[in-house]
Amino acid sequence: MVLGKVGEMRGSPRMVRVAAPGKINVSLRVGPPRADGYHGIASVFLAVSMYEVVTATRTQGQDVTVSITSAGPFDIPVDSVPLDDTNLAVRAARLLAEVSPGSTGVHLDILKSVPVSGGMGGGSADAAAALLACEALWGSGFSRDELARIAAELGADVPFALLGGTAVGLGVGERLTPAISKTPLHFVLVPADYGLSTPVVYRLLDGIRQRKGVEPPAPEIDPSILGAMRAGDGAGLAPLLHNDLQEAALELAPGLRDILDVGQKAGALAGIVSGSGPTMAFLASSEVHATDLESRLTAAGLIAMAVSGPAHGARIRSDSSA
Known part of the structure; x- marks a missing residue:
């Protein structure tokens, strides 16, 4: 193994860019509150052609930092998006780093197109994109199914942002069953x-x-x-x-x-x-x-x-x- 800076193998990515979609709940049925305070739902999720783009760049040390910019026709108020550990993409990177022996520091640049707090899962898309980008950056070796299990720890919509397409979501939305829906x-x-x-x-x-x-x-x-x-x-x-x-x-x-x-x-x-x-x-x-x-x-x-x-x-x- 030939190593470069900060212990990575030469030829491994220095930067990985990932796009993840926003979603629409075509149908959303909500049950009564559960004992844990959450609500059981039955939803049909549809991923749509509006993407959050996360660029993960390797940095020295083990810190996770983030920057936010806006794209698209919507005026995204990026000042309202947190830049600390409450940011879902930062939490995703930190969670993956805990189980990735090859993890390094990383800077996440998020290009937002999905409305903030708009009911379209923009933050969840950021987290899904950060998971996939950091997995590739660090060579963690996780399958999509394994990433989805990690994603479920971050919120109900994060596994769907990884999956995309059309799916039925049960539980709090994390139990996904893909559905055939090829016609746009x-x-x-x-x-x-x-x-x-x-x-x-x-x-x-x-x-x-x-x-x-x-x-x-x-x-x-x-x-x-x-x-x-x-x-x-x-x-x-x-x-x-x-x-x-x-x-x-x-x-x-x-x-x-x-x-x-x-x-x-x-x-x-x-x-x-x-x-x-x-x-x-x-x-x-x-x-x-x-x-x-x-x-x-x-x-x-x-x-x-x-x-x-x-x-x-x-x-x-x-x-x-x-």
Whole structure:
């Protein structure tokens, strides 16, 4: 073995760049609070063509540092993203370093396209990309399944950002079953200029149910949703879009109702709050329809971006040798 600086093998990567997708919950059913404080869910995840890009660069020592920049049409408030150990990508790198004998210091540069606290799993995509980038950087030798088990320790959406595509998520979302969905579905996303806290949205949902005297059943997936997605049938999928968190998100951010109304008038097949919000996702029938819908929403004064799915999971884009 021929070693270079900081003990790495010559020819091993000095830098690895990975892209990981944001997601839409096409269907999200939420059960009652569990004993551990979390909620059981049944969700259909769709990875979409909006990517977080993490560049991991080897550094001296064992420290993990991070920098954040913004990309894409959305004005991402990167100042609100933490640069300390509460950053999910930093936590991912530190967690992997604990089980990687060849770990070194690393700097993570995150290029953000997914709205922050927008209900699309942007932070989870950062963590998934950091895991894959650092695994390649350090030659840890973990399989995708092993990385997914590590990812589950970081949050329910992180394993899906690794997997991508379409999947049914059970438990708290970490128990994933891939679903066949090869025909593209098209959405137009409209972000808000603020975020919503996922725990706050869940707590408000519990409060709304308590006020109404509603006892939620164990969450299940309607199989007709998967059939419509498999066929790429936007018109068939439209009435099946569902999000139990939407009522709580709309109560916290009433202005989202106006955006839903604008989307419907602009010709969307349907509109839904993405995850815990506040990003709105409007379903289109085709790529042409999505482009037209994006234009109409932009003309109405909204920031909008057409995306499609299923998109691939975390994937290495490039690397460079030491």
